[in-house]
Amino acid sequence: xxxxxxxxxxxxxxxxxxxxxxxxxxxxxxxxxxxxxxxxxxxxxxxxxxxxxxxxxxxxxxxxxxxxxxxxxxxxxxxxxxxxxxxxxxxxxxxxxxxxxxxxxxxxxxxxxxxxxxxxxxxxxxxxxxxxxxxxxxxxxxxxxxxxxxxxxxxxxxxxxxxxxxxxxxxxxxxxxxxxxxxxxxxxxxxxxxxxxxxxxxxxxxxxxxxxxxxxxxxxxxxxxxxxxxxxxxxxxxxxxxxxxxxxxxxxxxxxxxxxxxxxxxxxxxxxxxxxxxxxxxxxxxxxxxxxxxxxxxxxxxxxxxxxxxxxxxxxxxxxxxxxxxxxxxxxxxxxxxxxxxxxxxxxxxxxxxxxxxxxxxxxxxxxxxxxxxxxxxx
Numbered sequence: 001x002x003x004x005x006x007x008x009x010x011x012x013x014x015x016x017x018x019x020x021x022x023x024x025x026x027x028x029x030x031x032x033x034x035x036x037x038x039x040x041x042x043x044x045x046x047x048x049x050x051x052x053x054x055x056x057x058x059x060x061x062x063x064x065x066x067x068x069x070x071x072x073x074x075x076x077x078x079x080x081x082x083x084x085x086x087x088x089x090x091x092x093x094x095x096x097x098x099x100x101x102x103x104x105x106x107x108x109x110x111x112x113x114x115x116x117x118x119x120x121x122x123x124x125x126x127x128x129x130x131x132x133x134x135x136x137x138x139x140x141x142x143x144x145x146x147x148x149x150x151x152x153x154x155x156x157x158x159x160x161x162x163x164x165x166x167x168x169x170x171x172x173x174x175x176x177x178x179x180x181x182x183x184x185x186x187x188x189x190x191x192x193x194x195x196x197x198x199x200x201x202x203x204x205x206x207x208x209x210x211x212x213x214x215x216x217x218x219x220x221x222x223x224x225x226x227x228x229x230x231x232x233x234x235x236x237x238x239x240x241x242x243x244x245x246x247x248x249x250x251x252x253x254x255x256x257x258x259x260x261x262x263x264x265x266x267x268x269x270x271x272x273x274x275x276x277x278x279x280x281x282x283x284x285x286x287x288x289x290x291x292x293x294x295x296x297x298x299x300x301x302x303x304x305x306x307x308x309x310x311x312x313x314x315x316x317x318x319x320x321x322x323x324x325x326x327x328x329x330x331x332x333x334x335x336x337x338x339x340x341x342x343x344x345x346x347x348x349x350x351x352x353x354x355x356x357x358x359x360x361x362x363x364x365x366x367x368x369x370x371x372x373x374x375x376x377x378x379x
Contacts, residue, residue: 142344
């Protein structure tokens, strides 16, 4: 059977990235959110199923006035399978304009994806979409492939998590993984709290996507938060105006740098998580002394939070203060790093064609996911 080119699918907590193997970066990116026009609590008192409800996906879900309930089907892991199935259908048929019957599908997994999650992904892909082949791999490994490395420390800060994963010669050093619950959503929530104290209308949950856009547009990481605060007290030239939902003018002041400061000082908003610089130090300390230098030579940044202006410079400063021994380290901040899991998936597709890592639909229907070649390869 002739197969069309593989599709790479990365549904993260914030956005879904999708495209073909021939694309250098995802051809389409949209919000991983689905908006239903009915209050889902009403289902308890009717014969309706969630499949029967009218819904919108992505940006339309966030902007439509008809939407009564927003669902985010991914939080590190897939937590709503009915909604993610709708979202994947939308990705294939409405965004890529393909029926995936003839397209092998490469799905990016969270590092914490379980066998149960893998089985459910396979069930949907093979039994609902009837894809011919499937390949799964975890995000940190794919980030490493995207960087063109086999050894390094993946420092991934995304919407729902910040995770540090050391990898040596293609093998994840599992006992040395460290993570924090501080991610992009935490920063957005903190920014909304601060701006909501100034503008009461912004406290409403329905405006969280507006706050997220303000974060991406105006927030940055300072080298020294206390010194930066004094600058804002002396001058207004760094303030940024924005339009409030009411149509009035709002002003972002020190919130611009205070919100992202959460990555380096989680206690600012009452979080007990470790700062990102401590996560890296703890991870390195758990690795064998003989490989630490190689790991430190490749601190690879990925995830949307690392795109914040000033992030790399601040991390460099904090690590220099933190490391007692002058081991030396190199922070790598590549272009398009917000797409690294997807890009790594594209690279893996090329490799998989030569090494037969794909699980075919025929084999899946005979033995299930247990026979998948990629399961043993990525142990």
